[in-house]
Amino acid sequence: MQLGELDVNLKLRSYLAAAMVTVLACAPAMAQDAPKQGGTLVVSLPGGTPRSLNPAVQSGVATGFPGTQLFAAPLRYDEDWTPQPYLAKSWEISEDGLKVTLHLQENATFHDGEPITSEDVAFSVEVIKEHHPFKSMFEPVTSVDTPDEHTAVLNLAHPHPALMLAMSGQLMAIIPKHIYGDGQDPKSHPRNNQDVVGSGPFKLVEFKPGEHVVLERYEGYWEEGLPYLDRIVARIINDSSARAIALQNGEIQMATFENEPTILSRLQDAEGLNLTTDGYGGVGPIDWLAMNTTRGPLKDVKVRQAIAYAIDKNFILNALLRGTATEARTGIHPDSPLYNPDVNAYELDLDKANALLDEAGYPLEGGKRFELNIELPGFPGYKAQTEYVKAALAKVGIAVNVRSHPDFPSWAEKVGSMEFDLSFDSVYNWGDPVIGVNRTYLSSNIDKGIWSNTQGYSNERVDELLNTAATESDPEKRKALYKEFQEIVAEEVPIYVTNAVPMHTIYADKVGNPPMGIWASSSPYDKVYLKD
Incomplete structure (x- = not known):
């Protein structure tokens, strides 16, 4: 769903208002045909081999899919950004926003039969705060009270509007204290990948790195009759063409986070398959051209604006991405209720680009003004965009040298240490700006490694707006507050945002109730089923 087709104000009100009242047990609407019990769903595992199956200590979509089947979160979100009960059957938020009380399912157990209690919630929050990469998610939580086995009270230093989202999807896995509280480092704990004791609808049968993750129905799941599936086999198929073949011949029934235009075009009209972009609003993946604002000509906002005017975004969307992606103009994903579409779009204007470069003091001499380097990421999907930017900037006298990287670590080291001029990247919002957007723009997050403020961007008003929001x-x-923030960063262009990453779920006709909430396959599959 694109927000241009919706009443943004209404959507925002319903999303946040729902988070500020007591929620009683209810469930999102099911597919029209009656769900069927049993069967094995074979899917491709997005993102390659997971480094860990434990989402409490690891982010990323490779961990997200198996992690959310193995471990439950307190809440789940529907496609309308409305929180729904999950491991917490209901909750209350105090009027001052400083206490969130969770009421847990009384009959919920871990996969070894031990009851899930409020002590496990308190322990999980402690582990996530210390070990998860997204430090802002639970930073305001000062303590967790456990007045009884099924009541957990999160105490906050200040109101934290991102907290409800942070308690859903893969972001707040409830892990067993009796397993992980043994004194070993939770991040490298041996039970993260083998002999996993989870809290979710499926339990681990086998994890073979580079091959597959096999899950089976947990018979002790608290909601009677769920999950519908007997088993899930998640195959690790790194080659996109091989995944497409497997989908077409029925070897796998579903693939998520698919975004390669050639594959999407190939499968668009394939018999028995369905393609949808629904379900990725929370993940919020965005493509952008990052600019290091701390060095050379890029220190000048006029140079950064000129670069934006020299790039034809429509060419990227229609020629390079073949119409599979939608435009994005800011660091907030277009599906977010907080997105501001009314900022400068930087339509192609070479005259304006040249004039800005002249004003910045970089005259065109011998067909050239200055040189910049652009990093080509060591992962697929950005070679065409990188080569296009080189050609586009040459038209306004900026010579661009492409520096290729053989793998992700070498690219991440260069960009994360801010030893770059330009680089394409894909960064996720993770539901709320506090979680996935602030890290890119806050001056306090400069030079903190990859997927932080690697642009060296600093603006006191932006810091004030983000911290207040x-x-x-x-x-x-x-x-x-976020509207003004987006206006400022669109004007100062530390990042030129091109598009929302065209993430798609591809599923066979026989798959019922595929994941359509805001977290895509980083959602529990307890209500997914196979039709006759």
Whole structure:
């Protein structure tokens, strides 16, 4: 769903208002045909081999799919950004926003039969705060009270409007204290990948790195009749063409996070297959051209604006991405209720680009103004964009040298240490700006490694807006803060945002109730089923 087709104000109100009241047990609407019990769903595992199956200590979509089947979160979100009960059957938020009380399912157990209690919630929060890469998610949580086995009270230093989202999907896995509280480092714990004791609808049968993850129905799951599936086999198929063949011949029934235009075009009209972009609003993946604002000509905002005007975004969307992607203009994903589409789009204008470069003091001499390097990531998907930017900037006298990287670590080291001029990248919002957007723009996050503020961007007003919005509970005030933030960063262009990554779920006709909430395959599959 694109917000241009919706009433943004209404959507934002319903999303945040739902988070500020007591929620009683309810469930999102099921598919029209009656769900069927049993069967094995074979899928491709997005993102390659997971480094860990434990989402409490590891981010990323490779961990997200198996992790959310193995471990339950307190909440789940539907496609309308409305929180729904999950491991927490209901909850309350205090009027001052400083206490969130979770009421857990009384009959919920871990896969070894031990009951899931409020002590496990408190322990999980502690582990996530210390070991998860997204430090801002639970930073305001000062303590967790456990007045009884099924009540957990999160105490906050200040209101934290991102907390509800942070308690869903793969972001707040409830892990067993009696397993992980043994004194070993949770991040490298031996039970992260083998002999996993989880809290979710499926338990681990086998994890073979580079091959597959096999899960089977947990018979002790708290909700009677769920999950519907007997087993899930998640195959690790790194080659996109091989995945397409497997989908077409029925070897696998579903693939998620698919975004290669050639594959999407190939499968668009394939018999028995369905393609949808629904379900990725929370993940919020965005493509952008990052600019290091701390060095050379890129220190000048006029140079950065000129680069934006010299790039034909429509060419990227229609020629390179073959119409599979939608435009994005800011660091907030277009599916977010906080997205501001009314900022400068930087339509192609070579005259304006040249004029800005002249004003910045870089005259065209012998067909050249200055040189920049652009890093070619060591992962697929950005070679065409990188080569295009080189050609586009040459038209306004900027000579671009492409520096290729053989793998992800070498590219991440270069960009993460801010030893770059330009680089394409894909960065995820993870539901709320506090979680996935602030890290890119806050001056306090400069030079903190890959997927931080690697642009060296610093603006006192932006810091003030983001820090204020992080504690603002009023939806309209919060939206206004993010609106101004997006206007400023669109004007100063530390990043030129090109598009929302065209993530798609491809599923066979026989798959019922595929994941359509905001977290895609980083959602529990307890209600997915196979039709006759």
